[in-house]
Amino acid sequence: MNLISIADLGREDVLRLIQSAEAFRARRGQHGQPLAGKSLAMIFEKPSTRTRISLEVAAWELGGHPLYLSAGELQLGRGETIADTARVLSRYVHAITARVYSHSTLLQLAEHAQVPVVNALSDWEHPLQILADLQTMQQSFGSLEGLDIGWIGDGNNVCNSLILASAIMGMNIAVASPPGYSPRERILEEARALGGSPRVVTEPEEAARGADVLVTDTWISMGDEAEEAERLRVFGRYQINSQLLALAGEEAIALHCLPAHRGQEITDEVMDGPRSRVFDEAENRMHTSKAVMAWLMGERQGGGDGPR
Numbered sequence: 001m002n003l004i005s006i007a008d009l010g011r012e013d014v015l016r017l018i019q020s021a022e023a024f025r026a027r028r029g030q031h032g033q034p035l036a037g038k039s040l041a042m043i044f045e046k047p048s049t050r051t052r053i054s055l056e057v058a059a060w061e062l063g064g065h066p067l068y069l070s071a072g073e074l075q076l077g078r079g080e081t082i083a084d085t086a087r088v089l090s091r092y093v094h095a096i097t098a099r100v101y102s103h104s105t106l107l108q109l110a111e112h113a114q115v116p117v118v119n120a121l122s123d124w125e126h127p128l129q130i131l132a133d134l135q136t137m138q139q140s141f142g143s144l145e146g147l148d149i150g151w152i153g154d155g156n157n158v159c160n161s162l163i164l165a166s167a168i169m170g171m172n173i174a175v176a177s178p179p180g181y182s183p184r185e186r187i188l189e190e191a192r193a194l195g196g197s198p199r200v201v202t203e204p205e206e207a208a209r210g211a212d213v214l215v216t217d218t219w220i221s222m223g224d225e226a227e228e229a230e231r232l233r234v235f236g237r238y239q240i241n242s243q244l245l246a247l248a249g250e251e252a253i254a255l256h257c258l259p260a261h262r263g264q265e266i267t268d269e270v271m272d273g274p275r276s277r278v279f280d281e282a283e284n285r286m287h288t289s290k291a292v293m294a295w296l297m298g299e300r301q302g303g304g305d306g307p308r
């Protein structure tokens with residue numbers, strides 16, 4: 001079993017992972033160590049604060065040994081193939097996480113690895129992030145079904161995973177992006193095939209009105225740096241600010257996977273305001289990572305209480 005796309009999980013899997021993450025949260029420092037004697041390879045082609053640290057701490061607190069592997073310092077950087085890297089790592093470790101530029105790298109890793117492969121962000125999806133987002137939404141609203149999500153900004157990797165998750169969990173999503181930056185048709189089709197009805201709009205106000213959850217992310221993802229000037233020009237009004245938040249539901253919360261570019265996609269006022277849940281969301285990265293690792297690498301892997 002791999003976690004390459006959030007759609008590798010069904011509704012029950014997601015609910016079980018959130019429940020497990022909540023249990024790890026409640027019992028931090030007292031829970032068991034299902035990863036004792038196991039190692040996790042963490043390949044990073046791109047920088048990371050939350051993903052790297054939450055995975056490392058989570059693996060360590062579960063009794064496992066996390067190995068941070070900068071792609072440029074592996075023989076990958078000198079031309080060893082992804083397939084051979086996957087085969088060799090599988091002889092040493094019990095799971096591989098990878099943060100990559102191209103989603104196809106993850107697919108190749110998964111094809112040739114003998115151990116679970118987990119997407120730690122690609123240009124196409126960010127499933128670990130969305131599990132933490134779902135946990136955060138459940139903490140705020142008690143359940144996910146029927147929630148109205150408004151995504152403001154780039155139809156990027158995080159947005160893709162949220163669109164799919166909305167379909168899986170019975171949530172409604174409206175995505176407001178500048179023309180040319182909407183989510184790709186392939187993701188929208190996949191969401192529809194999962195039973196979702198994602199709405200794509202161009203006005204931020206349209207996505208925000210009545211929403212329970214407003215979500216945004218950087219206008220310039222890792223890998224998009226060459227487009228910075230153009231993106232700064234077109235994304236200007238795709239910002240979660242107090243005026244936009246005022247259009248959302250009375251109990252609405254604001255999420256951002258971070259790192260935030262304060263004053264661009266989100267204002268200080270919202271980030272630091274009473275509706276912000278962004279730091280709970282960041283914390284939940286650790287709890288959901290524990291849930292994922294306990295499921296994929298733990299003693300009861302393939303049975304017991306984890307998703308199958």
Ligand code: CP
Pocket residue numbers: 047048049050051052121129257258259
């Ligand atoms: N949200 C997230 O994935 O953050 P990092 O890039 O710091 O890992």
Ligand code: NVA
Pocket residue numbers: 121156157158217218220221222223257258259
């Ligand atoms: N969309 C952003 C997310 C960073 C966590 C990126 O890919 O850079």
